[in-house]
Amino acid sequence: MYIFSCKPRWEDMLTCIYEASASKMGHTNIKLVLEPIEQYSLLDQYIHVDSDLKKAECVMKSIREKISPQVYRELAYASMAYEEEILDLIYRVLLVGFSYGPDVLNMVMYREIMQFNQIRRRLGREVNHFQEFVRFHEVQKGLYVAHIEPKSRLVVALGPIFADRMPSEHFMIIDDIHKEALIHPKDEMYYLKPLNDSEYEQLLKTEEMNDTYTDLWKIFFESIAIRERANKKCQTSLFPLWTRKHAVEFMETSHN
Amino acid sequence: MRDMQVLIDIPKDTKAELQKEKTLEEKLEILSDAAKYDVACTSSGVDRAGKKGYLGNSCASGVCHTFAADGRCVSLLKILMTNHCEYDCKYCKNRKSNDVERATFTPDEICRLTIEFYKRNYIEGLFLSSGVLKNPDYTMEKIIEALRMLRGTYKFNGYIHVKAIPGASKELIYSAGLLADRISINMELPTQDSLSKLAPNKHMANIIRPMNQISGTIAMHRLAVGKSARMERAGINDHLMNSIWGKEADRIGTDATDRANRLLPGLQKDTDSFLFPADKKDLNLGRAFAPAGQSTQMIIGATNETDLELIRTTQNLYKSFDLKRVFYSGYIPVNEDDALPEPGTPVPLLREHRLYQADWLLRYYGFFADELLSEEHPFFDDAIDPKCNWALNHLELFPIEINTASYDMLLRVPGIGPNGVKKIVNARRYTKVDFEMLKQMRITLKRAQYFITCNGKMLYKIPLEHRFIRNRLMDVDSVEIADVGGQSVQYKQMNLFSDFNMSCTG
Numbered sequence: 001m002y003i004f005s006c007k008p009r010w011e012d013m014l015t016c017i018y019e020a021s022a023s024k025m026g027h028t029n030i031k032l033v034l035e036p037i038e039q040y041s042l043l044d045q046y047i048h049v050d051s052d053l054k055k056a057e058c059v060m061k062s063i064r065e066k067i068s069p070q071v072y073r074e075l076a077y078a079s080m081a082y083e084e085e086i087l088d089l090i091y092r093v094l095l096v097g098f099s100y101g102p103d104v105l106n107m108v109m110y111r112e113i114m115q116f117n118q119i120r121r122r123l124g125r126e127v128n129h130f131q132e133f134v135r136f137h138e139v140q141k142g143l144y145v146a147h148i149e150p151k152s153r154l155v156v157a158l159g160p161i162f163a164d165r166m167p168s169e170h171f172m173i174i175d176d177i178h179k180e181a182l183i184h185p186k187d188e189m190y191y192l193k194p195l196n197d198s199e200y201e202q203l204l205k206t207e208e209m210n211d212t213y214t215d216l217w218k219i220f221f222e223s224i225a226i227r228e229r230a231n232k233k234c235q236t237s238l239f240p241l242w243t244r245k246h247a248v249e250f251m252e253t254s255h256n
Numbered sequence: 257m258r259d260m261q262v263l264i265d266i267p268k269d270t271k272a273e274l275q276k277e278k279t280l281e282e283k284l285e286i287l288s289d290a291a292k293y294d295v296a297c298t299s300s301g302v303d304r305a306g307k308k309g310y311l312g313n314s315c316a317s318g319v320c321h322t323f324a325a326d327g328r329c330v331s332l333l334k335i336l337m338t339n340h341c342e343y344d345c346k347y348c349k350n351r352k353s354n355d356v357e358r359a360t361f362t363p364d365e366i367c368r369l370t371i372e373f374y375k376r377n378y379i380e381g382l383f384l385s386s387g388v389l390k391n392p393d394y395t396m397e398k399i400i401e402a403l404r405m406l407r408g409t410y411k412f413n414g415y416i417h418v419k420a421i422p423g424a425s426k427e428l429i430y431s432a433g434l435l436a437d438r439i440s441i442n443m444e445l446p447t448q449d450s451l452s453k454l455a456p457n458k459h460m461a462n463i464i465r466p467m468n469q470i471s472g473t474i475a476m477h478r479l480a481v482g483k484s485a486r487m488e489r490a491g492i493n494d495h496l497m498n499s500i501w502g503k504e505a506d507r508i509g510t511d512a513t514d515r516a517n518r519l520l521p522g523l524q525k526d527t528d529s530f531l532f533p534a535d536k537k538d539l540n541l542g543r544a545f546a547p548a549g550q551s552t553q554m555i556i557g558a559t560n561e562t563d564l565e566l567i568r569t570t571q572n573l574y575k576s577f578d579l580k581r582v583f584y585s586g587y588i589p590v591n592e593d594d595a596l597p598e599p600g601t602p603v604p605l606l607r608e609h610r611l612y613q614a615d616w617l618l619r620y621y622g623f624f625a626d627e628l629l630s631e632e633h634p635f636f637d638d639a640i641d642p643k644c645n646w647a648l649n650h651l652e653l654f655p656i657e658i659n660t661a662s663y664d665m666l667l668r669v670p671g672i673g674p675n676g677v678k679k680i681v682n683a684r685r686y687t688k689v690d691f692e693m694l695k696q697m698r699i700t701l702k703r704a705q706y707f708i709t710c711n712g713k714m715l716y717k718i719p720l721e722h723r724f725i726r727n728r729l730m731d732v733d734s735v736e737i738a739d740v741g742g743q744s745v746q747y748k749q750m751n752l753f754s755d756f757n758m759s760c761t762g
Contacts, residue, residue: 225324231742234327
């Protein structure tokens with residue numbers, strides 16, 4: 001088995017797909033994985049692929065023309081998912097797609113399409129969770145910073161959502177796991193920035209800066225629940241514990 | 257000096273307020289606590305993009321921002337403007353005769369809370385209701401003042417749900433609807449008899465009349481921009497041959513007014529839409545009147561209506577007034593009164609749950625109220641959900657073949673919902689669907705398996721017999737019933753004597 005590996009970035013992934021199919025080793029003999037690889041196997045041969053913008057563009061163009069721009073969008077969106085098999089699934093979806101055309105994602109009789117759809121739906125739910133549970137802190141007057149710890153690299157998907165919600169505010173969403181920041185200056189387009197250690201250290205302190213409205217929100221959160229209807233199980237299933245890490249209403253008060 | 261104090265007769269609670277102005281924290285605690293019995297906290301129904309210079313947008317599917325300790329979604333800043341009230345509704349915590357702490361927000365406080373919470377992504381918008389301060393018109397004016405400030409001075413473009421106070425003038429309700437996204441009037445109790453028993457200051461006429469006018473005005477505003485008179489409904493309804501929104505639904509503006517007249521004679525004198533807002537400037541905002549529609553709420557378990565009456569009323573409200581939602585609120589005993597259940601009576605959570613299930617069957621599954629319940633069985637079965645119950649009573653229609661069944665029939669199979677149907681129909685265009693695929697599509701086979709075949713075969717060999725299937729479904733439902741109360745199912749060892757009625761005599 002030949003295993004092609006690349007960094008988890010969309011351009012790298014597209015280049016990896018290009019190299020894999022150009023290798024002519026037979027689709028059943030190859031596998032695509034994302035780095036870092038946790039466990040190498042002795043019998044397989046590993047081939048690392050670096051990003052090449054030309055090759056990536058070539059794959060992008062052929063997906064958009066031979067399948068459809070909509071399917072390209074779906075694949076690019078799904079590439080944010082944390083599941084390690086996602087790159088291989090995208091490759092398999094493309095194989096089916098090049099023979100069936102734009103309806104490929106409805107071909108649920110293929111196991112790989114079904115699996116891809118499941119991951120896509122799970123990712124959609126995860127993005128929804130963070131759309132709901134992101135909590136901003138006012139760091140300075142008119143500057144808002146939020147921290148999240150998602151499983152997938154989804155901070156870029158939150159960009160259009162919050163840029164539409166608060167077009168005329170300065171804000172920043174920081175992905176603590178993948179060390180990336182989404183930065184939105186007032187009335188401008190947002191952009192993505194990888195963070196180095198010193199920047200990250202500095203930004204970590206923002207969560208301690210609670211203000212009166214954080215306290216007011218906690219008061220509201222307590223008093224809006226009806227005691228006679230208490231249902232912790234329901235609350236936990238709708239607001240899973242792993243998504244609560246930065247939700248101020250569940251954090252201990254740490255006032256300076 | 258002492259004489260002066262005796263002469264000026266200040267009411268006790270006002271006196272206390274005069275002594276000490278409450279802080280924003282105290283006010284928020286009192287007024288959110290007073291608003292928590294209102295059920296509606298949805299931010300759904302209208303898509304609106306954000307714009308530069310303004311704060312906020314709106315998303316038609318709604319966004320929940322947190323879940324309170326009772327498991328209910330918190331999407332809006334749900335507060336009362338004031339909990340002072342001139343009315344004395346027996347079921348209400350804020351009734352005039354209750355000795356509770358009272359407070360009133362100023363319009364600016366409401367705006368600041370909304371804006372600051374919104375910027376921190378705590379909420380999706382504002383839900384503003386109020387006790388009746390002095391009289392309905394005065395209260396409504398104060399509410400509108402806050403909304404005008406929020407939309408105008410604070411440039412808020414997010415979601416607002418406002419309560420119309422029964423008895424307020426037409427012009428004021430029109431203005432409120434122009435500023436808000438959703439407007440609602442609480443029906444509270446479905447009949448005039450229960451209303452006069454428990455809410456002596458409220459009259460059905462004061463509820464039905466504005467409801468009718470609101471639905472007429474929404475239709476008028478929709479027609480003016482080239483939309484249909486009726487609100488958009490879940491996409492699945494477009495595929496159904498018949499549903500409460502289908503061909504049989506009354507057209508707003510003609511038949512609906514007749515129906516409202518029948519419900520309430522004397523309504524003819526009124527026109528069926530609002531014409532003038534309280535302030536002409538409200539029209540210049542360029543906003544549609546209540547683009548997310550209107551809703552209402554009914555209290556369950558305070559009076560002795562049957563489920564059939566409630567669900568029929570719900571259907572009529574949807575058909576006649578094109579309401580977007582009808583909410584049910586299980587009665588929580590907060591007051592002691594002869595006409596009410598005693599304090600300590602458990603909240604009818606399961607009954608409320610069953611009513612919501614039925615409500616969904618009306619809105620998403622093409623069912624009608626009279627299919628679900630009848631005069632002989634006017635209450636829902638506690639042990640089994642309404643859809644399973646319907647299927648069990650119509651076993652002659654089952655099993656159906658997944659690969660050939662119609663949209664309508666697929667939706668009526670327990671365990672298959674609108675999303676499942678879409679997936680099945682999509683897959684059917686390319687292949688024959690089998691049970692393995694259904695499992696992958698997350699169809700609840702533990703319910704559906706008794707009612708379907710794939711390529712002519714059922715999943716297991718089982719008898720299509722009422723009692724057998726009912727027992728199996730009750731098992732599945734017991735988990736759900738426990739969830740409603742926040743408990744887990746208790747399993748036990750089966751016992752020949754108690755479970756199979758065996759006795760060891762002789």
